[in-house]
Amino acid sequence: MKGIKVPRKEANNIRKILMEESLINLDFKITRDQEFVYLPLKDSVKTEKLVSFDIDLEIVENDFEAQKRGPKSFMDYLKGKIDETETIEIKKSFDIIGDVVILEIPEDLQKYKYIIGKAALDFTKRKAVFMKKSEIKGVTRIREMEHLTGENTSETIHIEYGSRIMLDVKKVYFSPRLATERERLVQQVQDGEIIIDMFAGVGPFVVDISRKKEVLVYAVDINPHAIYYLKKNIELNHLEKKVIPILGDAREVLRQKTINADRIIMNLPGTAHEFLDIAMKLIKPGGIINYYEFSSDFDTPINRIVDAAGSRNVEIINKRNVKSRSPGVWHVSIDAQIN
Ligand SMILES: C[S@@+](CC[C@H](N)C(=O)[O-])C[C@H]1O[C@@H](n2cnc3c(N)ncnc32)[C@H](O)[C@@H]1O
Numbered sequence: 001m002k003g004i005k006v007p008r009k010e011a012n013n014i015r016k017i018l019m020e021e022s023l024i025n026l027d028f029k030i031t032r033d034q035e036f037v038y039l040p041l042k043d044s045v046k047t048e049k050l051v052s053f054d055i056d057l058e059i060v061e062n063d064f065e066a067q068k069r070g071p072k073s074f075m076d077y078l079k080g081k082i083d084e085t086e087t088i089e090i091k092k093s094f095d096i097i098g099d100v101v102i103l104e105i106p107e108d109l110q111k112y113k114y115i116i117g118k119a120a121l122d123f124t125k126r127k128a129v130f131m132k133k134s135e136i137k138g139v140t141r142i143r144e145m146e147h148l149t150g151e152n153t154s155e156t157i158h159i160e161y162g163s164r165i166m167l168d169v170k171k172v173y174f175s176p177r178l179a180t181e182r183e184r185l186v187q188q189v190q191d192g193e194i195i196i197d198m199f200a201g202v203g204p205f206v207v208d209i210s211r212k213k214e215v216l217v218y219a220v221d222i223n224p225h226a227i228y229y230l231k232k233n234i235e236l237n238h239l240e241k242k243v244i245p246i247l248g249d250a251r252e253v254l255r256q257k258t259i260n261a262d263r264i265i266m267n268l269p270g271t272a273h274e275f276l277d278i279a280m281k282l283i284k285p286g287g288i289i290n291y292y293e294f295s296s297d298f299d300t301p302i303n304r305i306v307d308a309a310g311s312r313n314v315e316i317i318n319k320r321n322v323k324s325r326s327p328g329v330w331h332v333s334i335d336a337q338i339n
Pocket residue numbers: 139140141173174175178198199200201202203204205220221222223226248249250251267268269
């Protein structure tokens with residue numbers, strides 16, 4: 001194969017010039033001997049082009065060794081399998097939950113779903129790939145999924161900031177995209193707090209907080225599968241003395257409790273506002289409500305909190321957009337101190 005032979009001391013400068021001109025064949029390795037360096041050239045390079053550089057270059061035939069380069073990106077795994085113009089539609093971001101990969105595949109690429117699934121499996125080196133079949137819906141906030149490739153198992157253990165979270169992606173809500181928000185909340189919690197997580201799911205907030213702080217958490221969820229995995233996660237993370245799992249509708253089960261909470265977490269962004277009246281009954285003076293809502297502004301959720309607080313004074317200590325939900329609409333987080 002065609003290459004250029006250059007003295008060792010000039011090799012680096014010449015390599016840079018040829019790289020800038022895209023003349024070096026990057027699929028092959030540069031070789032060296034005592035005196036010379038050999039740079040592999042692209043087949044298409046014309047001798048006249050090299051002469052025009054006005055540097056002493058000797059063109060030689062050499063056996064260059066091929067680079068051992070695997071595909072680097074998810075798209076590399078699809079090269080040659082799907083028409084390149086169509087790959088533009090493919091979402092390059094997907095969720096990885098433990099050993100499970102969850103993809104979103106647009107309608108016109110459904111014909112390639114198994115090829116895309118296999119590429120995701122090879123790229124991520126996880127065990128199973130599922131495709132989203134519906135929006136997140138219903139009271140339990142879960143979505144339909146279709147198994148594409150790998151093992152047909154939707155149960156897995158996800159590790160997040162050192163917490164081990166066991167769940168079944170088909171039966172419960174869980175979003176790895178809230179990891180930073182959970183960690184932000186952990187930093188806010190003080191030792192000694194009594195906390196209610198009204199919509200605890202499998203317990204990612206609960207586990208993260210109680211692993212790192214001396215707290216007592218009442219963790220409520222209406223989905224029996226979520227409570228099943230919450231109990232598993234209490235065991236997995238040795239939190240039996242810190243977390244009380246409660247199955248049921250937060251409104252019903254908390255109505256019967258007399259808890260003086262330092263903090264109430266309300267991550268049910270579609271309908272959490274319907275439960276603010278209960279939260280106000282259970283939060284102690286100076287306690288904090290970590291409230292979430294889908295909103296295009298901060299005023300709407302803040303006004304709801306202020307309205308529910310009635311004559312009590314509300315201090316907004318933090319407000320932020322956690323993640324985008326749809327164009328212009330955010331999963332908004334409000335930390336409100338109720339005095
Ligand atoms: C958006 S998920 C959040 C789960 C968890 N906090 C997390 O961040 O992964 C909301 C959870 O609220 C639960 N839920 C919905 N309505 C409820 C209610 N009335 N009482 C208790 N839990 C409820 C759902 O089953 C679901 O697990």
